[in-house]
Amino acid sequence: MFGRSTYIEAGHTVIMGAKFPLSEKSIHLATKIGEDRFASVEYAAKQCEVIIITTPPDAVLQLIPQLGNLEGKTLIDATNSVRSRPEPYPTAFHAIKAITKLETVVKCFNTTGFENMLNPLYKEEGIDMFCAGNDKASKQIAEQLAKDIGFASCYDFGGDDKVELLEKFALSWINLAILQGQGRDIAFKVVRR
Numbered sequence: 001m002f003g004r005s006t007y008i009e010a011g012h013t014v015i016m017g018a019k020f021p022l023s024e025k026s027i028h029l030a031t032k033i034g035e036d037r038f039a040s041v042e043y044a045a046k047q048c049e050v051i052i053i054t055t056p057p058d059a060v061l062q063l064i065p066q067l068g069n070l071e072g073k074t075l076i077d078a079t080n081s082v083r084s085r086p087e088p089y090p091t092a093f094h095a096i097k098a099i100t101k102l103e104t105v106v107k108c109f110n111t112t113g114f115e116n117m118l119n120p121l122y123k124e125e126g127i128d129m130f131c132a133g134n135d136k137a138s139k140q141i142a143e144q145l146a147k148d149i150g151f152a153s154c155y156d157f158g159g160d161d162k163v164e165l166l167e168k169f170a171l172s173w174i175n176l177a178i179l180q181g182q183g184r185d186i187a188f189k190v191v192r193r
Helices: 024-033 041-047 057-066 092-100 114-118 136-148 160-179
Strands: 016-018 038-040 050-053 074-077 105-108 128-132 153-158
Touching (some): 016 041, 074 136, 092 105, 105 136, 105 160, 128 136
Parallel strands (some): 050 074, 128 153
Antiparallel strands (some): 105 128
């Protein structure tokens, strides 16, 4: 559940895929979002047009084969290779593209903390999100999903060659919020003169 509007409230059908859908943690989450919206990874992937990947980056190596046929689907990588990475790939994005052989992979929802994903409004103004990837249509889907949950804009950082830059941008938020002690209630907003 994100922002001033959850994806469900924005009119999207949401299915959460979990490795252990009957674990205590999964059942707790299922009671919050609705048990009919919680399923195994395989079932959730089969039902969805868009898959947002929010695992640790090195977990994608085991996750992607579980997703089944991904033709016609958009995959959004929301991970950051900070503490781990899916060897031999530099990021989860690169691993996902290599394993799936799909162009419909986009990097998004990785540049801020969960608090800002839950509520991207600061004094009633939406903060900004960013995305990268070669596929224009997939980026447009990510941009719309960002706006649907309350982000003011979702800026296109560029193609696949900008994915690592976008992860470094996420590290800027992590550095300011956590390492420099500014707190997690900070966010990025592009302003124009």
